[in-house]
Amino acid sequence: MSQATGLVEMRLAYFLEESGMSQSQLARVAGVSRQLVYTWLCKEGMWILCTEDFEVKRIERRFTKRVWSGD
DSSP, X not given: XXXXXXXXXXXXXXXXXXXXXXXXXXXXXXXXXHHHHHHHHXXXXXXXXXXXXXXXXXXXXXXXXXXXXXX
């Protein structure tokens, strides 16, 4: 957990498992297609930054670039 921002960082697949959120729900939150969420799941290095209540703040591919941000 990043103390400076109060956000929790976790791999995308782990986030879906722990939060109970479906791929469709994540797609709705991020405003993207379910197919894109599936593509993200198939890639290595996809991370979610969220609050402790699993409110998604940012999705990024580590070592490359930010993919989606709710800011």
